[in-house]
Amino acid sequence: MVKTVIIEAHGGPEQFRIVDREVGAPGKGEIRIRHENCGLNFIDVYQRSGLYKLDLPHAMGMEGAGVVEAVGEGVSHLKKGDRAAYASMPPGSYSEARVMPAAQVCKLPDEISFELGAAMMLKGMTVVYLFQRTTPIKKGDTVLFHAAAGGVGLLACQWARSEGIRLIGTAGTDEKCRLAEENGADVCINYRDGDWVQKVRDLTDGQGVDVVMDAVGKDTFDGSLDCLKPLGMMISFGNASGPVPPFNLATLAGKGSLKITRPTLFTHIAKHEDCQAIAAALFEKVANGDVEIRIDQRFALDDVAEAQRALEARETTGQTVLTV
Structure with a gap:
């Protein structure tokens, strides 16, 4: 059983519920990842509010970083024990662990921390497609x-x-x-x-x-x-x-x-090879120092409602991460 943030109705931050959910084994094309950190993004707000509709109830969060615990059939770019990060559908990163599709999960270079990985994937890959692919x-x-x-x-x-x-x-x-x-x-x-x-x-x-x-x-x-x-x-x-x-x-x-x-990021990363190439371009910029990931706010997973209120009020700068 793992702690997971869900919503049962669209609305304000008061809609968040923290529940215990069972996480099983990954199926074909899936992995199970145990999160160290997850990222906070405006798309999370849009999904919670109902601007972007979800089938409810639904787990929340689009971005995370952690350790691969298990790999399903057909997954070759990741293995158990790999450090990994992602920004992808479906939502569910506001959790201690989850099973998810593997194609858009990327192996995280050793020189990039879990915290940075969780903070950089969605926004960083967005910058890559804005400047290189649009x-x-x-x-x-x-x-x-x-x-x-x-x-x-x-x-x-x-x-x-x-x-x-x-x-x-x-x-x-x-x-x-x-x-x-x-x-x-x-x-x-x-x-x-x-x-x-x-x-x-x-x-x-x-x-x-x-x-x-x-x-x-x-x-x-x-x-x-x-x-x-x-x-x-x-x-x-x-x-x-x-x-x-x-x-x-x-x-x-x-x-x-x-x-x-x-455009949307998720169109640009829909193909496995495109997602991995966009992530590689981002990792290179970060590793060589051209782009520094600035984390200005940190919240515990239990304080996700407070974190989203701060984001909506435009009280944040740089990146915000949740600690799992």
Whole structure:
């Protein structure tokens, strides 16, 4: 029997229940992993709230790191005793141990701790697909990144710096702006202090940016389109302020034949070989020091409701982990 966090109804953090569940042997294509740490992400909030519906009751959590305890038939890239980390469906990482599909579980290099592994997989692999797999971005290009002091944002700032890409960030306080700049943002705009769209235009001599990466959603969407240069790419990859409402596609033509995509990490890692390659790119950046995983908040698994409240209130910076 292992401790597992579940929800039985969608809603606020008060919906969490901590129960004891039996964990059996892995079946074909599965592993059993005992967690040391698990990660905290906005997708967990979306699933809990019902923005992303789950069949209930359901275990929670998308990201974890620990030790492989058993391997099912057909699994060849992992073995019992391996250190491993993952960010993948289905939810269930808020637990002491679980049985799960093995294809998206990755062997964790010895030089990367379990805590870092749990903190980096979902956000780090997101940064990899944003910069390497969504639209061509080359040295010298300019990217506008919203929430640049958040978990994904700080990694994106460092990634851009390591690739010679100019990153203009936005954040909600001067302190967060300084943090983004310390991590590699060329400049970070406090969007509460004046017209951030005009500031982006001024910083690009009126030309606009090549790419916008926006996980905020509703509150920044229209302004983000106004920051793009003709033929620019809008990558809308999250809904922190709420989902983007419907809009007229002709708007993209009128603003300069803009392009837009709404990707998810789980599409990019759906194939085993793609997932392993994306993880390898992330591990390389972390191992060589180009990207540092900053863990600013730690909570016990029992305090998961408090952790999610802090995340929703935008009181967190960097990464947050739960200790199992």
